[in-house]
Amino acid sequence: MSFALTADREQKLAELLTRYSTKMAACIPLLHLCQEQNGWVSPDVVDFVARKLDLPPAHVQGVVTFYSLFNQKPVGKHQVWVCRTLPCALRGAGAVLHQCEKKLGIHAGETTSDGKITLRTAECLASCGTAPMMQVDQDYFENLTTAKVDEILDRLRK
Amino acid sequence: MIKRTEFLSKVYGLANGHSLDVYEREVAGYATARNVLTSMTPQQVVDEAKKANLRGRGGAGFPMGVKWSFMRPHPTKPSYLVINADEGEPGTHKDRTIMEWNPHSVIEGCIIGCYAIGAHVAYIYVRDELHLSKARLWGAIAEAKAKGYLGATPFGKAYPVEVYVHTGAGAYICGEETALINSLEGKRGEPRLKPPFPAQAGVYGCPTTVNNLETIAAVPSAFRMGCDEFSKLSALHAINDGGFRLYGINGHVKKPGVVELGVGPTLNELIYDIGGGVTGDRKVMCVIPGGSSTPVLRPEETVDAPDEKSPLHAWHGKSVFDVPLGVDTMRGVGTMLGTCCITVLAEGTCPVLAMHNLMQFYRHESCGQCTPCREGGAWLLRTVDKLLDNNATMQELDQLHDIANNIMGNTICAFGEGTAMPALGFLKKFRPEFEAYVRGERNRKDATLTPS
Numbered sequence: 001m002s003f004a005l006t007a008d009r010e011q012k013l014a015e016l017l018t019r020y021s022t023k024m025a026a027c028i029p030l031l032h033l034c035q036e037q038n039g040w041v042s043p044d045v046v047d048f049v050a051r052k053l054d055l056p057p058a059h060v061q062g063v064v065t066f067y068s069l070f071n072q073k074p075v076g077k078h079q080v081w082v083c084r085t086l087p088c089a090l091r092g093a094g095a096v097l098h099q100c101e102k103k104l105g106i107h108a109g110e111t112t113s114d115g116k117i118t119l120r121t122a123e124c125l126a127s128c129g130t131a132p133m134m135q136v137d138q139d140y141f142e143n144l145t146t147a148k149v150d151e152i153l154d155r156l157r158k
Numbered sequence: 159m160i161k162r163t164e165f166l167s168k169v170y171g172l173a174n175g176h177s178l179d180v181y182e183r184e185v186a187g188y189a190t191a192r193n194v195l196t197s198m199t200p201q202q203v204v205d206e207a208k209k210a211n212l213r214g215r216g217g218a219g220f221p222m223g224v225k226w227s228f229m230r231p232h233p234t235k236p237s238y239l240v241i242n243a244d245e246g247e248p249g250t251h252k253d254r255t256i257m258e259w260n261p262h263s264v265i266e267g268c269i270i271g272c273y274a275i276g277a278h279v280a281y282i283y284v285r286d287e288l289h290l291s292k293a294r295l296w297g298a299i300a301e302a303k304a305k306g307y308l309g310a311t312p313f314g315k316a317y318p319v320e321v322y323v324h325t326g327a328g329a330y331i332c333g334e335e336t337a338l339i340n341s342l343e344g345k346r347g348e349p350r351l352k353p354p355f356p357a358q359a360g361v362y363g364c365p366t367t368v369n370n371l372e373t374i375a376a377v378p379s380a381f382r383m384g385c386d387e388f389s390k391l392s393a394l395h396a397i398n399d400g401g402f403r404l405y406g407i408n409g410h411v412k413k414p415g416v417v418e419l420g421v422g423p424t425l426n427e428l429i430y431d432i433g434g435g436v437t438g439d440r441k442v443m444c445v446i447p448g449g450s451s452t453p454v455l456r457p458e459e460t461v462d463a464p465d466e467k468s469p470l471h472a473w474h475g476k477s478v479f480d481v482p483l484g485v486d487t488m489r490g491v492g493t494m495l496g497t498c499c500i501t502v503l504a505e506g507t508c509p510v511l512a513m514h515n516l517m518q519f520y521r522h523e524s525c526g527q528c529t530p531c532r533e534g535g536a537w538l539l540r541t542v543d544k545l546l547d548n549n550a551t552m553q554e555l556d557q558l559h560d561i562a563n564n565i566m567g568n569t570i571c572a573f574g575e576g577t578a579m580p581a582l583g584f585l586k587k588f589r590p591e592f593e594a595y596v597r598g599e600r601n602r603k604d605a606t607l608t609p610s
């Protein structure tokens with residue numbers, strides 16, 4: 001089945017293209033737009049982006065594999081990223097990750113069996129002054145404690 | 159000496175502090191850009207900028223005004239200003255505060271910067287994860303546009319300026335300026351060989367200046383007070399390291415956070431006067447002075463500068479923790495100022511485990527172009543892993559130095575040094591702890607990053 005953008009996203013793409021002097025420059029923003037709609041960058045999405053921007057599919061595929069935020073397979077409805085890098089680790093990131101794994105019954109890199117939550121570790125998210133922290137979808141949760149982690153995950157699972 | 163300033167941070171935490179209204183009311187926002195565009199020539203702006211001694215806030219500390227002066231108009235190609243807000247260096251958390259709380263300082267800085275270097279378009283490259291930052295910047299752009307500060311005739315001057323936010327997609331290497339340019343062009347974020355430098359061939363092969371986000375955000379304040387006055391805010395004005403900066407404090411301190419100060423506080427001042435001291439009132443084991451790529455300093459280390467001509471002579475024999483933090487002073491004590499955000503590690507933390515954590519980062523983030531970085535980083539991590547498992551020999555411990563030294567200088571970009579230098583720092587300054595793993599006197603089970 002081929003991929004197509006919704007009408008409002010098509011409009012966004014048209015606006016995107018006005019910002020750059022090459023079509024290629026819209027590659028990453030367009031991939032974000034597609035992933036936002038599709039959840040992941042499927043082979044159809046790669047073809048779609050290549051066609052839209054007059055790029056070889058291999059170029060688009062190369063971009064997708066380079067950047068860690070493009071999902072190369074389907075993921076859960078919600079994304080939880082626990083920062084694991086040193087400044088967070090010094091303030092208890094290990095315990096935060098452990099709490100997430102225990103509570104969700106999965107390891108980092110896995111998705112809950114109901115398809116709701118994908119848990120991953122992240123590298124430094126520029127929030128070291130309010131560590132430990134995690135990102136849930138588009139939001140940052142900072143100065144975490146295990147109690148706060150429980151509360152956040154409970155809300156997410158509802 | 160601690161000298162608190164409020165040029166960027168005055169609006170932090172105010173109700174609607176990120177809005178144009180508050181920016182104009184509290185700090186006479188956009189009056190400076192108006193003044194610059196309507197009363198100065200671009201050449202005058204660049205000459206004035208040089209007086210600020212504003213050392214690039216992205217890590218390398220290159221003087222901003224000098225960088226602007228490298229831009230030469232091309233007969234056919236446009237010029238671009240690119241703002242680096244990829245903020246991904248572990249331990250760095252300052253640019254984000256500006257984007258979230260004072261985005262208009264960035265936009266005003268972009269207007270002045272574009273005018274100075276002959277650009278009509280600025281791209282702000284923000285790492286994708288910072289959703290609030292992106293929204294605040296777009297909001298600021300829309301407000302500035304509505305007022306006519308951006309667009310075809312900013313402040314009535316026929317000098318069009320447009321500012322766009324561009325997002326990455328999760329790759330630390332895109333903070334390196336040529337990788338960032340590739341990423342902005344829609345490619346894999348692999349660094350380019352230099353030369354050509356961005357000033358000759360940057361975005362779309364056109365003359366480009368890349369400034370860190372804090373660098374450009376400081377520009378309106380510098381021009382408002384006069385760049386010479388700006389420079390004098392610093393304790394290190396005399397050695398061409400001027401102005402105020404945002405200092406980040408993280409790790410084992412009681413009050414982590416971000417603070418704005420005149421350039422030149424010492425590590426001890428940041429840890430005790432600003433950071434409230436070490437968690438659990440422990441002693442400091444070591445500090446990473448400016449992001450994970452900068453080698454650690456220990457409080458026992460002293461300054462060795464007997465030569466009276468040395469800029470560090472005044473601190474000869476004193477602890478490195480009592481030296482004002484500056485680009486050249488930190489170079490002088492064998493590390494780097496980097497991004498000016500310090501990470502404090504308290505006594506009781508395992509330095510081998512700390513190095514292991516950082517090597518995981520570098521292993522994960524290498525773009526893979528250069529063999530010494532791609533393979534060397536993985537090899538460093540594997541060997542430290544073996545050490546932690548008490549499975550490494552003394553020979554393998556020594557080999558870690560060789561691996562790191564073979565990365566240094568053998569890669570396209572400075573990511574290689576960023577991996578090797580902190581590795582060598584830990585190895586050199588914590589040799590007994592590393593040896594203890596070889597001898598089986600320490601083990602992974604008891605190693606901790608969170609001494610209670």
Ligand SMILES: Cc1cc2nc3c(=O)[nH]c(=O)nc-3n(C[C@H](O)[C@H](O)[C@H](O)COP(=O)(O)O)c2cc1C
Nearest residue numbers: 214215216242244245246333334335369370373572
């Ligand atoms: C691996 C690597 C990562 C970097 N990451 C950043 C970054 O996240 N933000 C930044 O401003 N500069 C970063 N830099 C430095 C940039 O290459 C460049 O020097 C800087 O953006 C220039 O701005 P400035 O002169 O205002 O500091 C990085 C450099 C390297 C080698």
Ligand code: FES
Nearest residue numbers: 083088125127128
């Ligand atoms: S280390 Fe976690 S946000 Fe920086």
